[in-house]
Amino acid sequence: MNPTFSLQTRLAFSPHRLLCKPFSFSSSKTLTVVACSNSLHHGPSLRHGHGSVPEPVPNLTEQSSIDRDIFTRVFDLAALRVPAAECSELERRLRGHLLNWPRIRNVARVSGDDVDPSISKLLSRNPESYSSDEEPQLSPVLHREKLIKQFNHRGFINFRNLAKISRPKKKKKRYNERNDDSTEKIETSSVYKVELVSEEDNAEDWSTLIGEEFKGGSWRGPTRLLLLDERYAKTETHMLPGAVKALLYCENERGINSLYELVHCRLTIFYSYWQMTELLEALLPEDVIVPSGFETIGHIAHLNLREEHLPYKKLIAQVVLDKNKPKIQTVVNKTDAIENDYRTMQLEVLAGNHSLVTTVIENGIRFQLDLATVYWNSRLATERQRLIASFTNSDVVCDVFAGVGPIAISAARKARHVYANDLNPNAVEYIERNIVLNKLDRKIEVFNMDGRRFVNAIFSSPQIFPITQVVMNLPNDAAEFLDIFKGIFRNRSNDDDSCILPKIHVYGFSKAQNPEFDFHERINMALCETVREVEMNRVRLVAPGKWMLCASFNLPRAVAFGKPLIKVV
Numbered sequence: 216m217n218p219t220f221s222l223q224t225r226l227a228f229s230p231h232r233l234l235c236k237p238f239s240f241s242s243s244k245t246l247t248v249v250a251c252s253n254s255l256h257h258g259p260s261l262r263h264g265h266g267s268v269p270e271p272v273p274n275l276t277e278q279s280s281i282d283r284d285i286f287t288r289v290f291d292l293a294a295l296r297v298p299a300a301e302c303s304e305l306e307r308r309l310r311g312h313l314l315n316w317p318r319i320r321n322v323a324r325v326s327g328d329d330v331d332p333s334i335s336k337l338l339s340r341n342p343e344s345y346s347s348d349e350e351p352q353l354s355p356v357l358h359r360e361k362l363i364k365q366f367n368h369r370g371f372i373n374f375r376n377l378a379k380i381s382r383p384k385k386k387k388k389r390y391n392e393r394n395d396d397s398t399e400k401i402e403t404s405s406v407y408k409v410e411l412v413s414e415e416d417n418a419e420d421w422s423t424l425i426g427e428e429f430k431g432g433s434w435r436g437p438t439r440l441l442l443l444d445e446r447y448a449k450t451e452t453h454m455l456p457g458a459v460k461a462l463l464y465c466e467n468e469r470g471i472n473s474l475y476e477l478v479h480c481r482l483t484i485f486y487s488y489w490q491m492t493e494l495l496e497a498l499l500p501e502d503v504i505v506p507s508g509f510e511t512i513g514h515i516a517h518l519n520l521r522e523e524h525l526p527y528k529k530l531i532a533q534v535v536l537d538k539n540k541p542k543i544q545t546v547v548n549k550t551d552a553i554e555n556d557y558r559t560m561q562l563e564v565l566a567g568n569h570s571l572v573t574t575v576i577e578n579g580i581r582f583q584l585d586l587a588t589v590y591w592n593s594r595l596a597t598e599r600q601r602l603i604a605s606f607t608n609s610d611v612v613c614d615v616f617a618g619v620g621p622i623a624i625s626a627a628r629k630a631r632h633v634y635a636n637d638l639n640p641n642a643v644e645y646i647e648r649n650i651v652l653n654k655l656d657r658k659i660e661v662f663n664m665d666g667r668r669f670v671n672a673i674f675s676s677p678q679i680f681p682i683t684q685v686v687m688n689l690p691n692d693a694a695e696f697l698d699i700f701k702g703i704f705r706n707r708s709n710d711d712d713s714c715i716l717p718k719i720h721v722y723g724f725s726k727a728q729n730p731e732f733d734f735h736e737r738i739n740m741a742l743c744e745t746v747r748e749v750e751m752n753r754v755r756l757v758a759p760g761k762w763m764l765c766a767s768f769n770l771p772r773a774v775a776f777g778k779p780l781i782k783v784v
C-alpha cells in the first residue's frame with residue numbers, strides 16, 4: 216500500500232487534518248493580503264502576512280502618535296497538535312520543519328491544558344490502562360459523566376473543570392471580543408498570539424460546561440501545537456515533509472486512537488514584536504535614512520537627528536521610547552551645537568517624561584546629573600577607563616575641568632587624593648552629591664573657579680599634596696590653557712628636588728591631515744617650548760575628519776621654572 220495515498224485518504228475524512236483546503240477567516244477586520252505566504256522570505260516581515268501595509272507618514276512635523284494597529288500582521292500556518300508529554304521529543308524530531316522565527320516559540324501552548332493528573336489518567340493514550348468497562352475514547356459528555364461520578368465531598372479540588380460550572384465566567388479580554396467564534400485562543404502575549412482556526416464553525420460550545428479543553432470534542436489531555444514552517448501553511452498533505460508525514464501516518468494507523476492532528480492556525484504579530492529599525496523603515500519615506508542609534512544617559516535616549524529627520528522627530532522618538540522601555544523613559548534631541556562655557560546641550564524633549572535629572576552607572580560608580588544644566592558624555596567611558604588605568608595609588612590627581620566628576624571620582628577610588636574643579640556651579644553641586652553617593656568624600660576636594668585660577672592656586676598652596684597628574688578635559692580650549700603652567704614653580708628653587716613635575720593629560724580636537732602633529736604643535740606653542748616626549752591617543756572621531764585626542768606628557772622643567780607668561784589674578 217502506498218503510505219502517502221493511504222494517509223491522504225484517511226485524512227480526507229477528518230477536516231482537521233486536511234490542509235489542501237484554503238484557509239478561510241471570517242474576521243470582522245478587512246484584511247488586505249499583501250503577499251501569499253508561499254513566497255520565499257526568511258522570518259516574518261511587515262511586508263508579508265495579512266493586514267494593511269503601513270504607509271510612510273506624510274510630512275507632518277507635529278505628528279507624534281503612532282497607530283500601532285497598522286503593524287499587526289497575521290500569518291496563516293499549519294501546526295501539529297500533539298500530546299504535551301511528547302512535545303519536546305517531537306520538536307527535536309521535526310527540527311528543520313518547524314517555524315523557527317525569531318522571538319516566536321515553535322511550541323504554542325493550549326490554554327487550560329494543565330489538567331489534574333487524575334483526569335489525565337482517564338484519558339491515557341494506552342488502551343491497556345483502561346479497565347474493561349471503560350471506553351478509551353470518551354465523548355465530552357461521557358467525560359463529564361465520569362467526572363461527576365468521581366466527584367467527592369472534597370469539592371472541586373480534584374476536578375477543576377467542574378469547578379468552572381459554578382463560577383461566574385471571567386470577563387473576556389479584548390482580543391477575544393475582536394476575534395470571530397471559529398478560533399480558539401491558545402497562546403497570547405503583547406508580542407504575538409497563536410490561535411487555532413477551527414473549521415467547525417457551528418460546533419456546539421461545551422467549554423462553559425466541561426472546560427475550554429473539551430471544545431471541539433477531540434481533547435485527549437494536555438496538548439501543544441508544534442508550529443510548522445510557513446512554507447507548509449497551505450501545502451496539501453502529501454506535500455508535507457517526510458518527517459511530518461511519517462508521524463501522521465504511524466499515528467493514523469492507530470485509527471481512532473491517533474493523537475496527532477494536523478491543524479490550521481493563525482499567528483498574529485503585534486507592534487511590540489517588530490524591532491525599532493523595521494518600524495522606522497515602514498514609517499519613514501523611502502529616501503530618508505533610518506536613524507541608526509542613540510546615546511543612552513541613564514533613563515534618557517539622546518538622539519542626534521539630521522535635518523531630514525526633523526519632520527518625523529516625534530514619531531522617531533515615540534518608536535525609540537516604545538522599543539526601549541522601561542530603561543528609556545525620555546527621548547531628547549540636541550537642538551544646537553554645544554557652544555556655551557559650561558558645555559551643556561540645548562535639548563528638546565520629544566517623547567516620554569520631561570525630567571532630565573538622571574543617574575548613570577559607569578564602571579560601578581553612580582553619577583547623578585541634570586542633563587539640562589551640566590555636561591555628560593557616555594561615549595567617553597572607555598577613554599576615562601584608559602586614563603585612570605595609568606594612575607597608581609600614590610598619585611595625586613588634579614582635574615581642572617571635572618564636570619560632575621566621571622574622571623575625578625573614578626580616580627579617587629584608586630589614587631591617593633584628588634582635587635576637582637569646575638566653573639559651572641551646577642556641575643560642582645552634582646560632583647559633591649556624587650562624591651557622597653559613592654562614599655569618597657575623604658579623598659576628593661572640590662573647587663568652583665576658573666581653570667586658570669584653580670591651577671595657579673593649587674600649585675602655589677603649601678597645604679596641598681604634591682600633584683602628580685593633571686587632567687584637562689575641555690577639548691575645545693584646554694591646549695590654550697596650558698600656558699598657565701609656565702612658571703608654575705617660579706617661587707621655588709630650580710634645584711629643589713621636592714618639586715614633582717606633574718604629568719599632564721590634555722584633550723583637544725584636530726581636523727588636520729596629521730592630527731597628532733597638529734595637536735603637538737599647539738601644545739608647543741602654548742608652552743613656548745618643544746615638548747619632546749608626548750604620548751598621543753586618538754579618543755574618537757567626533758565628526759567626519761575631526762579627531763578628539765589626548766596628549767600626555769611630563770611638564771618640562773624649563774616650563775615649570777620659567778617666567779610666567781601672564782599674570783593670573
Ligand SMILES: C[S@@+](CC[C@H](N)C(=O)[O-])C[C@H]1O[C@@H](n2cnc3c(N)ncnc32)[C@H](O)[C@@H]1O
Nearest residue numbers: 556557558590616617618637638639665666688
Ligand atoms: C567637556 S566638559 C568635561 C567634564 C568632565 N571632565 C567629563 O568628562 O564629563 C568640560 C567642563 O569644563 C567646565 N569648564 C568650562 N570652562 C571652564 C573654565 N574656564 N574653568 C573651569 N571649568 C570650565 C565646563 O563647565 C564643563 O563641565
